[in-house]
Amino acid sequence: MIIDSLGSDAERNATQFSEALESALERELIVDAVIAQSSTQRDGLWAIREDIEGLVKGLAPVLTFDVSLPIADMQRYTDALEAQLTQRWAESKLVVFGHLGDGNLHISVSVGSAEIEVRREVEAMVYQPLATLGGSVSAEHGIGLEKRPWLSTCRSSAEIELMHTLKQALDPLNLLNRGKVLQETL
Structure with a gap:
């Protein structure tokens, strides 16, 4: 953790954060974490976080989704989605990121094709489980034209x-x- 000579308040905050992180790991609320030990490491972590373009290029062709669901159901939902994708497309890739703390997931799926039939099949895998979880097919990017056929899933x-x-x-x-x-x- 980087403390830029801000004095005892910063040190106290760093200690509290480390203790909270350790507690979350022990209670299995999280499975992994990293804390930068230098400004170079901090900058490197932020570069990874900000490299969405690299993520998209690495998954191309990629199908992207923006859903919300209860936080308690997120792990089960993503595990089931990954299992479905892998069963249908053995080489599929699933990347999930976003505002996990407020129930918002950004989902990127690569199955080797973005053809309309494939997209509709992936959409069904992503959106249909949300109905029973009380989730939504859109967390922050709206319904628009693409999600309109799925609106009745969550409304x-x-x-x-x-x-x-x-x-x-x-x-x-x-x-x-x-x-x-x-x-x-x-």
Whole structure:
């Protein structure tokens, strides 16, 4: 852990963080962690974290997803997804990252193809389990056109009807984001 001569408060914070990390490891809340021991190591860790372009190139062709689900279900969900992917495509790769603490997962899947039929099959593997977990097909990047067919996976018909009602009330001329989330019922 890097302490840039900030005095006893920084040292105390570093000690508390180390103790919390050790406790989390002992309680198996986490399975691995790394703490930079120098500014060079810190910069290297941040470079890895920031190299999304390298991740995408390494997985190409890659299918990406942005889902949310209860934190307690994340490990079971990702393990089951990985097993399904591997059973269907032996050489598949799954990378999961994101805002794990707030229930948001960014999922990158590589199965060797991004053809529409393959994409639909992977989407089913990613999205269908979310219904029973109380998850959502979109955590922060919206529904848009791609996720529109999957909206009913995470929203009831009453919720979707309410969305239509709100859309009509706020945009009676249907000028804004026409057809992006809700199909027009004109």
